[in-house]
Amino acid sequence: MSNLSDILRHQSSGLREAVQQTLAQPFTSLLTIFSIALALCLPGLLLSTLEQMQQSNISIEGERKINVFLKMNSADETIMGLVNQLTNDERIIKLEQINPDAALASLREKSEFGNTLDALTDNPLPTTLILTAATTLENPAIESLAQELESYSEVDQARLDSEYLQRIAQLGKFMRTLVTIVAILFLALVCLVLMNNARLEILRRREEIEVTKLVGGTDGYIIRPFVYQALILCFIGSLLALLLISLIFSAISPALADLVSGYESTFELKIGRKTRLYLPVITVLAAVTATWITVKSTLKNIYIQ
Amino acid sequence: MIELKHLGKRYPGGQEALLDINLSIDKGEMVFLSGHSGAGKSTLLRLLALIERPTRGKISLNDKVVSNLPAHSIPYYRRNIGMIFQDHRLLPDHTIADNVALPLRISGVDQSVIQRRVDAALDKVGLLKRSKFMPIELSTGQQQRVGIARAVVSRPSILLADEPTGNLDHELSMDIMKLFQEFNDVGVTVIIASHDQAIMESFAKRQVELKEARLVSDSAAHSEEVDV
Ligand SMILES: Nc1ncnc2c1ncn2[C@@H]1O[C@H](COP(=O)(O)OP(=O)(O)O)[C@@H](O)[C@H]1O
Numbered sequence: 001m002s003n004l005s006d007i008l009r010h011q012s013s014g015l016r017e018a019v020q021q022t023l024a025q026p027f028t029s030l031l032t033i034f035s036i037a038l039a040l041c042l043p044g045l046l047l048s049t050l051e052q053m054q055q056s057n058i059s060i061e062g063e064r065k066i067n068v069f070l071k072m073n074s075a076d077e078t079i080m081g082l083v084n085q086l087t088n089d090e091r092i093i094k095l096e097q098i099n100p101d102a103a104l105a106s107l108r109e110k111s112e113f114g115n116t117l118d119a120l121t122d123n124p125l126p127t128t129l130i131l132t133a134a135t136t137l138e139n140p141a142i143e144s145l146a147q148e149l150e151s152y153s154e155v156d157q158a159r160l161d162s163e164y165l166q167r168i169a170q171l172g173k174f175m176r177t178l179v180t181i182v183a184i185l186f187l188a189l190v191c192l193v194l195m196n197n198a199r200l201e202i203l204r205r206r207e208e209i210e211v212t213k214l215v216g217g218t219d220g221y222i223i224r225p226f227v228y229q230a231l232i233l234c235f236i237g238s239l240l241a242l243l244l245i246s247l248i249f250s251a252i253s254p255a256l257a258d259l260v261s262g263y264e265s266t267f268e269l270k271i272g273r274k275t276r277l278y279l280p281v282i283t284v285l286a287a288v289t290a291t292w293i294t295v296k297s298t299l300k301n302i303y304i305q
Numbered sequence: 306m307i308e309l310k311h312l313g314k315r316y317p318g319g320q321e322a323l324l325d326i327n328l329s330i331d332k333g334e335m336v337f338l339s340g341h342s343g344a345g346k347s348t349l350l351r352l353l354a355l356i357e358r359p360t361r362g363k364i365s366l367n368d369k370v371v372s373n374l375p376a377h378s379i380p381y382y383r384r385n386i387g388m389i390f391q392d393h394r395l396l397p398d399h400t401i402a403d404n405v406a407l408p409l410r411i412s413g414v415d416q417s418v419i420q421r422r423v424d425a426a427l428d429k430v431g432l433l434k435r436s437k438f439m440p441i442e443l444s445t446g447q448q449q450r451v452g453i454a455r456a457v458v459s460r461p462s463i464l465l466a467d468e469p470t471g472n473l474d475h476e477l478s479m480d481i482m483k484l485f486q487e488f489n490d491v492g493v494t495v496i497i498a499s500h501d502q503a504i505m506e507s508f509a510k511r512q513v514e515l516k517e518a519r520l521v522s523d524s525a526a527h528s529e530e531v532d533v
Pocket residue numbers: 316317318320321322340341342343344345346347348349
């Protein structure tokens with residue numbers, strides 16, 4: 001038990017030392033906190049946007065339709081059989097059958113080409129089934145359902161009603177890659193700032209570190225305050241980043257609302273839950289690791305073992 | 306007991322600082338290391354504190370070889386040794402009390418205990434009233450006494466002092482040396498490097514002389530040295 005209390009005492013003294021160091025140089029600390037916050041803004045903005053996109057993706061329920069064009073002149077029994085089979089398929093929650101005559105009539109009604117269509121002697125339209133996929137189905141599953149349908153002998157073509165969903169998915173993939181790259185770059189920036197700070201600080205306090213070693217201070221004793229300081233600065237920095245991001249979002253929200261008002265979209269800019277969690281946690285972890293490695297290796301340059 | 310056997314130190318530049326030193330120092334002894342500048346006194350003390358490693362021979366403490374201790378054990382080894390430097394090496398931006406508290410803080414001693422032991426150490430060197438001062442506000446002699454308080458605060462069994470009176474006049478030097486003698490009187494092993502012959506002769510203590518990296522004389526005849 002004395003081991004555990006020793007550890008706790010060492011950690012708490014490291015933390016206390018770190019707080020003292022941070023407060024002793026308020027200007028430097030603030031500069032570092034703001035650098036961290038600014039560096040985290042862009043990845044945070046992107047991550048939040050991505051998160052919102054992924055959520056609004058789910059809310060586009062209208063776009064789960066597959067248009068199945070049957071072969072021309074399919075026999076009525078064949079069509080009936082297929083319709084029966086599809087109605088019993090769990091993956092399909094709605095089936096609408098549009099006969100060639102009805103389709104032509106509605107086309108005539110809607111279209112400016114009404115008269116042109118009159119000139120047709122034969123109805124060129126096939127029987128069409130409009131299927132709505134179950135909401136439990138993910139986008140890839142809907143695609144494979146369409147492919148499966150296309151393989152049926154009576155089906156000519158099965159097309160996803162809209163490529164909107166796919167577009168969203170592609171955009172999502174692109175955004176994810178972008179967010180990952182930007183996050184890595186800016187996280188590296190944060191780490192570099194902290195590593196540089198730690199190096200300079202060690203050199204500035206070289207005498208103190210040497211004396212500490214001479215009286216029996218372990219590397220751990222010397223390293224701990226640096227690591228805790230990185231933790232503190234990064235934690236405050238990422239909270240500040242979250243604040244800045246929400247300010248930026250509320251500034252651009254009105255413009256975005258105008259932009260999307262024409263669409264039926266629930267898209268809304270705000271800080272997502274993942275951003276709120278990942279931004280501080282990942283930043284702090286990266287910073288702590290980078291600082292630990294830097295201090296450990298810089299200490300090797302201080303001659304006293 | 307400290308025992309040096311065929312101890313040699315050659316610096317990376319090729320300078321031979323110590324050659325074949327054989328010496329044993331009993332627990333509770335007070336020893337002066339004398340010799341001209343460059344004789345190897347500081348090197349010997351640095352080897353004892355494991356600031357440097359010997360290039361030949363070995364150092365044992367209480368029959369245990371310490372000169373090959375792994376790096377991670379060195380801090381714990383040093384906590385049993387108090388070191389005093391000519392330039393005292395106080396931290397200029399810490400108070401006197403904070404400076405003296407450092408050896409206790411690194412070993413995680415409770416704040417209340419630290420307070421008590423720092424006060425006791427400062428009292429011992431006659432500077433209790435200056436505990437809130439900064440080092441720069443003290444005279445050189447007072448700064449050196451703070452250095453001694455820092456060295457003894459964790460009650461080490463060995464004190465190593467490298468020219469502790471180098472910057473002081475005779476009277477202040479005598480005060481400092483008397484302080485060392487007081488610690489020695491209560492059983493602390495004290496090794497002091499000095500080139501101030503007058504000071505050393507005022508104390509009837511063992512004197513070991515180094516000259517050009519070699520041990521050339523030892524005022525105490527030690528039977529252990531027969532095997533040289
Ligand atoms: N870090 C070092 N690197 C190279 N040579 C050194 C180093 N320290 C001391 N020396 C050399 O070792 C010899 C002994 O030095 P030192 O132990 O400081 O003697 P003293 O303390 O008796 O004056 C000197 O010749 C000195 O130049």
